[in-house]
Amino acid sequence: MQDNFTASSPSSSSSASGVAEDNLAARRRRLKFRANHRGTFETDILIGGFVEANADTMTAEELTDMENILEMPDPELTDWLFGRLPLPEEKATPMLRRMVEDSRIRRGG
Known part of the structure; x- marks a missing residue:
């Protein structure tokens, strides 16, 4: 009787990670595209700039958080x-907190 199960080879796991x-x-x-094409100049600059600077190092979870923010x-968001309104606690995800802090620093506040 032939075994229908195959062991995972290193090449298949590296293929999966690829x-x-x-x-x-x-x-x-x-x-990056969505963040830079929001529809208003201000949000394109603020959100797009943040995403451009950080997206390449975001984890899958952080990307999901950022996608939800968008x-x-x-x-x-603006x-x-x-800083015109405080960030509501129920919306304050770690990524949105980072964005607010980054924006505050950029504004010199």
Whole structure:
């Protein structure tokens, strides 16, 4: 009787990690595009600049967090990033906190 199970070879695991890296690279490219094409100059600069500077080192979880942030309305994001309104605790993910802090530093505040 022939065994239908095959052991995982090193090449198959490295192939799987290559696919995962390709997936992360594609997500990073999409994220950069979306962040730089928000529709308003201010958000393109603030959000796009942050993403351009950080996307290449973001983990899969951080990319997911950033993708979710990009689903938020621009007026809310700009109010938080410019410090016009405090960041609500229920929206304060680690990534959004980083963005707010980065924006504060860029503004010299």
